[in-house]
Amino acid sequence: MPATDRAAALTFPQAFAPRGGAAADPDDPxxxxxxxxxxxxxxxxxxxFNPVRVAGEVAGCQRAASGHVYFTLKDEQGQLRCALFRRAAEASPVALRDGLRIEALGRLDVYAPRGDLQLIVERVRLAGQGALYEAFLRLKAQLAAEGLFDAARKRPLPPYPTSIGVVTSLEAAALRDVATTLARRVPHLPVWLYPAPVQGVEAPARLCAALQRAYDDHRRLGRPSVLLVxxxxxxxxxxxxxxxxxxxxLLARAPMPVVVGxxxxxxFTLADFVADLRxxxxTAAAELCAPAAEALRTALARWQERATAALWRRLxxxxxxxDRVAQRLGRPSAVTGRERARLQTLEHRMQRAAALRTERVRQQLERLAFAWRAAAxxxxxxxGExxxxxxxxxxAATSSAIDTQWQRLARAQTQLALLDPQRVVQRGYALVTDAAGHVLTDARRTRPGDALHVTLAAGRLDARVETVHLDPPH
Structure with missing residues (x-):
């Protein structure tokens, strides 16, 4: 055992010796x-170290009920516990999940209850896209403040467009996908292509020029009715x-609805947020603005069925x-009966109203008479007089009014009686019709030999025309 190891083995127990044991070494810390x-x-x-920026992969990401997010940043050499408190988590543009590579800016600290080293994260951005992604977020916030992303300015797509415009590169695979989809779903619609590069330094200006050409065509020629980017x-x-x-x-000023795919x-790009539909x-962009031909045929068939049913209902x-009008015209006596009943109803109402009015006046007069008798x-x-x-x-006025109404009733009954065709026939006249049942009022409508039917007050006659005599012109 090395000398240092032997010394450690001797001093370790002594450093933690219980009180009352051997005296501590004066060289111990x-x-x-x-x-x-x-x-x-x-x-x-x-x-x-603080502040510190740490790059790594997210693992063990958990969101607590308080809104705080706890996770671990790791790489091949180590790992570090991290805490993203609720306020910073709500403001973060990155949704943390396991496996995501990020750069976390924060401050190192020690969690005293467990003695754990942890990073209190204040800001998060995706690793490898930091500066570009931050520029994206700044542009998004600036354009959103101008109202370009407001939902109120979004327009619905035409359900049945008359023509479709496409802005993309001639070499793009997206052009083939869109062309294939449109040819399958709406082969009858014209498609107008506005080519422009979709990547590189010159792409923004060329794309703007292509959009402007599409806008000019829409204003001058009315096409395209919807535009795909x-x-x-x-x-x-x-x-x-x-x-x-x-x-x-420029997309926000489009005169027609725009779909960005x-x-x-x-x-996600900023063009997605400003488009009428993302x-x-x-391929999905082409499908959204191009209803399938089979669906159109089905819809037309349904409309045809509805129109046919509505036409038959009207007929x-x-x-x-x-039929009802013919029934009323064929029975004038029924009209007379209804009018007579109506006059009788009006007569009853008039009599009842007059009686009620008289009764009310009589009662009022009695009340007044009673009050007057209490006076001088x-x-x-x-x-009283x-x-x-x-x-x-x-x-006298009531009697006069009733007499007047009776006279009007009598005159109305007389007029109704005069309108009765049977009364006319009873005075010696006859109703003459031809073989088809049409009433004859002009001799010029007959010829010798025509069969006629004559209706008298009592019975009918069948006759035939022998000679037609026309009145001389006046």
Missing amino acids: PAWPVGALVAAVADALRAR VRGGGSLEDLWAFNDPALVR VGHETD APTP DTAAQRL QRETERR RLARLADAWQ
Whole structure:
């Protein structure tokens, strides 16, 4: 055993010997209370390292009921416990999960109850994309403050577009996917291509020029009615052209609805947020704005069935109305009966109203007479005479009104009787119809030899025309 190891073996028991044992070696360091030692270590860490940025892989990520997030950062050489408190977690743009590689900015500390070293995390960003991702977040916040991402400005896609525009690169695989999908779903629709590079330094300006050409065509020619902006997946740097502020602002001024399908389902660009609709892939973008032809044919068939059923319902209703009108026209006596019954009802109502009115006036007069009798006798007699005169006048007026109504009723009954075709026939006239049952009022509608039917007040005659005599013109 080396000398140092032997010395340690001798002094270790002595340092922790119970009181009353052998005296401690004067060369031994002083004994620390555990809490004081932990606090001293924590102070040394804070003074030496903080603030600190640590890169590693997230493991054992847990979110507590308090909202704090606890996880471990690890790499091949070690691991470090981390705590992301609720306020920092709510403000963090990165959703932590196991396996995610991040850079955590914070301060080292010691958790005294367990003596564990831990990192109190204040900010998190994805490892390897730090500066670019932070630029993305700054641009997103700036454009959101301008209202470009507001849900109120989003427009619905036309359910049946008349033409479709596509902005993408001629070499992009996304163009083939979109073309295949549109050819399958809406082969009858024209598709207008506005080519532009989708990656590189020149891509933002070229994409803006392609968008402007599409906008000009829509204003001048009315097409395309919906616009697709698509490209395949890639890294944040590959998709950076679709985060250009000028491109995002130009998309916000589109005169037609815009669908953006850039990257894969997990990729997001600022163009996605400003578009009227974000599609997870270019193929999905084409499907969203192009209803399948079979679905259109099915919808047309349903509309045809509904229109046919509605037309038959209208025809049936009109036929019923025509039958009712024909029944009313064919029986004038029924009309006369209804009018007579209506007049009788009005007469009864008038008599009942007059009787009620007379009764009310009589009761009112009795009340007034009673009140007047309580006053001075002379005034009572004078008012009694006046009431008598009013009663006589009222009776006379009521009788006159009833007589007038009876006269009107008599005149109405006379007019109704004059309208009765049977009364006309009874006065010596005859109703003449041709073989088809049409009433004849003009001799020019007959020819010699035509069969006629004559209806008299009592019985009918069958006759035939021998000679037609026409009245000379006046």
